[in-house]
Amino acid sequence: QKEVEQDPGPLSVPEGAIVSLNCTYSNSAFQYFMWYRQYSRKGPELLMYTYSSGNKEDGRFTAQVDKSSKYISLFIRDSQPSDSATYLCAMTRYSSASKIIFGSGTRLSIRP
């Protein structure tokens, strides 16, 4: 069993829809949770960063962490074609960039 499971998609939704992306994990020691966005032929860029359980909102993006269920989510409101990318969940036990475990990524396409 992988430490982090993520549905690879692809996921295709119309512009303006609410998008829900999810990951599950098995290691209860993870404390720091991240979402990265990766455009084609580019490196991943950090989108959201959350410590422990709870919600965090940044503009159209909301990250949720439920440590009791070992489940994290990213919601995108009012989705735009520019949101089309691969979204990677990531997590680590440490407050540094070492030992980050990544999900395999969900490919998202927003249809105009």
Next chain:
Amino acid sequence: SAVISQKPSRDICQRGTSLTIQCQVDSQVTMMFWYRQQPGQSLTLIATANQGSEATYESGFVIDKFPISRPNLTFSTLTVSNMSPEDSSIYLCSVEDRKASNTEAFFGQGTRLTVV
């Protein structure tokens, strides 16, 4: 945030040869990392490049296959040695920038390697 330049951006190589990938950062950083991203799979950490000492390799990766240099706080190289088609992948340099949040990792644009 740190700006990372990675070279080459892509290459096609013959099996049995070696390729060295360069990673240049625009500021001094303590931690630099090398990742591999295979098609449809997650990013996998190859090693942590330590300045002034040998790199720390993750399980499944060895120095003979992936030698790493880190001569200073802004530069590192990863060599993929004696390549086979199974080494075809995207290789990514990453740094931790402590001017940002503690856990933020910045990535270069990657090197897309095809071994024929």
